[in-house]
Amino acid sequence: MTEHIKTIIIGGGPAGSSCGYLLRKAGEDCLIIDKSDFPREKLCGGGLTPKTHIIFERIFDNLKYDYYNVGEMTVYAHQKKYSTFNLNRGIRIVLRSEFDNLLIDEYKKLGGRLLIGRLTLIEEKEGKIFITLNSGTQFSCDILIGADGATSLVRRYLQPGYYKGIICLEKKLPRRLNDNIDVMFDKRFDNGYMYIFPNKEGSVVGYGHKNSDIREFRTLMKEYQIPDDEKKTKGAYIPMLGKIDYPFRENILLIGDAGGYADSMTGEGLYYAFKTGENAAKAIIHKRNFKEESRSVLKEVRIIRYLSMLFYSKPFINMFLWMSTKPSLQRRINSVVNRYLAWEAK
Ligand SMILES: Cc1cc2nc3c(=O)[nH]c(=O)nc-3n(C[C@H](O)[C@H](O)[C@H](O)COP(=O)(O)OP(=O)(O)OC[C@H]3O[C@@H](n4cnc5c(N)ncnc54)[C@H](O)[C@@H]3O)c2cc1C
Numbered sequence: 001m002t003e004h005i006k007t008i009i010i011g012g013g014p015a016g017s018s019c020g021y022l023l024r025k026a027g028e029d030c031l032i033i034d035k036s037d038f039p040r041e042k043l044c045g046g047g048l049t050p051k052t053h054i055i056f057e058r059i060f061d062n063l064k065y066d067y068y069n070v071g072e073m074t075v076y077a078h079q080k081k082y083s084t085f086n087l088n089r090g091i092r093i094v095l096r097s098e099f100d101n102l103l104i105d106e107y108k109k110l111g112g113r114l115l116i117g118r119l120t121l122i123e124e125k126e127g128k129i130f131i132t133l134n135s136g137t138q139f140s141c142d143i144l145i146g147a148d149g150a151t152s153l154v155r156r157y158l159q160p161g162y163y164k165g166i167i168c169l170e171k172k173l174p175r176r177l178n179d180n181i182d183v184m185f186d187k188r189f190d191n192g193y194m195y196i197f198p199n200k201e202g203s204v205v206g207y208g209h210k211n212s213d214i215r216e217f218r219t220l221m222k223e224y225q226i227p228d229d230e231k232k233t234k235g236a237y238i239p240m241l242g243k244i245d246y247p248f249r250e251n252i253l254l255i256g257d258a259g260g261y262a263d264s265m266t267g268e269g270l271y272y273a274f275k276t277g278e279n280a281a282k283a284i285i286h287k288r289n290f291k292e293e294s295r296s297v298l299k300e301v302r303i304i305r306y307l308s309m310l311f312y313s314k315p316f317i318n319m320f321l322w323m324s325t326k327p328s329l330q331r332r333i334n335s336v337v338n339r340y341l342a343w344e345a346k
Helices: 014-025 048-060 096-109 152-158 214-223 272-283 295-311 314-323 328-340
Strands: 003-011 030-034 066-079 080-091 113-116 119-125 128-133 139-146 166-173 181-185 193-198 203-207 232-238 252-254
Touching: 003 014, 014 030, 014 048, 014 096, 014 272, 048 080, 048 272, 048 314, 048 328, 066 193, 066 314, 080 193, 080 328, 096 113, 119 152, 139 152, 152 252, 166 214, 203 214, 272 295, 295 314, 314 328
Parallel strands: 003 030, 003 139, 030 113, 066 181, 139 252
Antiparallel strands: 066 080, 119 128, 128 139, 166 203, 166 232, 181 193, 193 203
16 A cells, blocks of 8 residues: 655655654654665765854754865965955865765654655555656656756756756865965856865865866866875766746645755755745745745845856956955955855845
8 A cells, every 4th residue: 555644745855854844853753765874975066154054044944064164265266375254254165975864864853754765656645646657666756846957857856857057076075275265267167166065084186167178178277286095986967057947836836946045156955955844844834825935035046046156257356356456455355255155035
């Protein structure tokens, strides 16, 4: 017989686990299904901005977690150092496999069930949603939540052929190159940047823009004299620059990367994973409309998408770089950067 559960969440990343955690806290019946067993790898710089620390602590009741705190960010362009910004509240860099495992464990501590299996089919009949896993196991539910990342099958069900975003390439380096975050702009990039994030195990170097290319990434690493340990370069989508233009349904909700929620300027997605995970849980617990609950975050993502097109235009980037070399203007930009990283939509 097919087991029926009120809410099924596909994907146990930050979006799925935060939604599941809040549902369990409210005594709601739910099941998280993930294709990977935890701890699992997720390609990511692991940078938590101040607004992400705040929302994380709010959702997970001040849960302690391990991170590497970064207090400065240096901006380069065409191998030239332009400016160093002070990050007054720090960017906390986590290791995603460890961090995501901690979150799913918190959900499990509240009695949350996690099932390892890959979603392969979604069907709607008799007023219910039926899902089938690769094992052939079937479940039915009243509410299905797609938290299955940037290449979401749940989103494909609602919007076949949707735009997945830009591909971001990343490489792990076994040692820390720098204590700062380094950000590199380049005229070869179309809406994007290269970065080096330190973490407690070493560093990650990554790069992504509309036309990310592995050869270009290697060339850039050479130009910036970043040691290449010949380990594999990996790539994954970030839903930057896409539109959130699928139909919003009462019984099928999309959260995190699956819903296309990312900052098109910086590529930040963890904040939106937590925010939309929280919004979906609130909508279910209080029987409210998810789209209404997400009004401010939808507006924010759309505005940032337009701002990013302006920011990454050649004249604007050049002006930004020039301004960042003038001490009084640099201080102002620094304060805007800090406000931007901490600003949370209501
Ligand atoms: C290279 C790179 C660097 C990044 N750096 C940062 C950063 O520094 N800071 C930041 O804020 N954001 C960063 N991001 C974005 C961030 O990683 C994502 O926004 C975040 O992981 C989204 O969380 P999520 O829970 O929505 O999805 P995910 O973390 O992708 O979780 C989705 C889960 O769904 C599961 N799943 C997928 N398909 C199925 C299926 N069919 N059946 C069952 N389970 C399924 C997966 O196994 C996975 O566990 C980066 C992204 C990339 C690619």
